[in-house]
Amino acid sequence: MISDKTVERLSQYRWLLEMHVDAQTINLFSHQLASMASVSPAQLRRDLMAIGYSGSPGKGYMVRDLTESIGRFLDGSKPTRVAVVGMGNLGRAIVSFLSGRRSHLKIVASFDTDVTKSGRVIGGSHCYSQDKLEEIIKRENISVAVLTVPSPVAQSVAEKLIDAGIKGILNYAPVPLKVPEQVYIENRDVTAALEKVAYFARQTEERE
Amino acid sequence: MISDKTVERLSQYRWLLEMHVDAQTINLFSHQLASMASVSPAQLRRDLMAIGYSGSPGKGYMVRDLTESIGRFLDGSKPTRVAVVGMGNLGRAIVSFLSGRRSHLKIVASFDTDVTKSGRVIGGSHCYSQDKLEEIIKRENISVAVLTVPSPVAQSVAEKLIDAGIKGILNYAPVPLKVPEQVYIENRDVTAALEKVAYFARQTEERE
C-alpha cells in the first residue's frame, strides 16, 4: 500500500534528521528538510502523510518526534537480523559500513566460500563457510540477506537463501534474480548504474 | 527525451545478451529476453522502440545485431573516462569489479587521502593523493566519477569534482548531494536500500 520510493525517502529523511540537524534545532519546516533531501516540499509532506505524521502550520515538524515516528514505521518491534553473503571487498565494505550503525539492523553472520575467511570474525560478526548457509540462517533466524557473490553463483545462492527462509534480498550481483514473488528483492547493479551515469554525462557534454 | 529507467534496462539487456546467451543462439523473442531480465515482454519492446531497433515478427531479435545497436546507443564514440574517489573497501570493490570489464568505461585514476594508498597502482589504475583531484581530472579529461568517500566530506569532494569539469557522479555516500542541474547524479545509499528491503521483508512476514 505504501510505495517503495516513499519508504526509501523516509529512511533518507531519518538519516538527515539524525546526522545533519544540530541538537538545538527543535522544529523544521517542510521546505527546510525537503531541501536537505533534494526533494520538493510537497513530496516531503506527502511522504509524511503516508505514515500518518502531522506537523503543525507555523511550527512545522518537531525533529525528535518525527524521527521517532519514522522509526516506528520503518523498524519492526524487534531488530531485523541480516546476513552478508560473499566477503569480497564489497561484502566487507558493507559489513563495516553497517556495523553498529543502525541498531535495528543487526548483521549477525557473514558467509564466504574461501576457507581462509570463514571461521574468523569480520567486522564484528562471525564469518561462516558457505556450506553452513541454510543451517545458520535458520538457527539465527535471519530474514534479510545482502548478496555480494560473483554473478555466476548468484542465482543458486539466492535459491538456497530462500529455501532457508529469507524474506528480502539486497542484490549487488549484476544478474536479475528470479525469485518467488513473496520475496522482496532489490537489485543494485553497479555496472548498469555506471553506464547510466556515463550515458547522461555524455548527453550534457554534447549539449554544449 | 529517453528515460532514465530505460537506459538502465538497456544496459541490463546488453549484459544478458553478452553473458547469458550461448554462442549458437542467433535470435531471441521478446518474451525470452524479457523473462531473463524479469521485465514484461511489452516493456522490452518499448525499450527497444526507444532506441529505434526493430526485430521481425516470426524471427524476433538478432542477438548480435541487437547487442551492437544497444552499444551504439549507450556508448559514445570514445571511451568514457572514469575516476573512483575514495579507496576504502567499497572503492576497491568497484575498481576491481569494473577493471577491464567494459572497454568503453575506462577507470583511469583513483584518489585517496591516505598517503599509504596514493602513489600505488590499485586494480590497474594509478591512485593519486586527493590534493591532486582537480589537476588530474582536467589533465586526464575525466568526465565521470564514482564517489565512495566518507559522508562528511562527500559534498565538498563533489564540488571539487564539478569544478574540475565532471559531468556525472555515481554517489555511494549516504548524503543526497546538492549539485548544479547540468551534472547528472545517481545516489546509491546502501543504508536506505537495506532499510527498504528490511521493511518489505517484514511486511511479507507479517502477512502470514
Add this chain to the structure above:
DNA sequence: GCCTGTGAAGCTATTCACAGCT
C-alpha cells in the same frame, strides 16, 4: 503571513490489445 494537509491536475511509466507481417 506563512505554514500544513490534501483534493485535483499533470506527468511518467507500464501494460493492454490488436493490426499487420512472416
Add this chain to the structure above:
DNA sequence: AGCTGTGAATAGCTTCACAGGC
C-alpha cells in the same frame, strides 16, 4: 499461428494550488 510495433488505456508518482490553522 505466433510474433512485433504501437496507439490507447491504465496505473503510479509528483506537483499544483488552495482551504484551513497558527
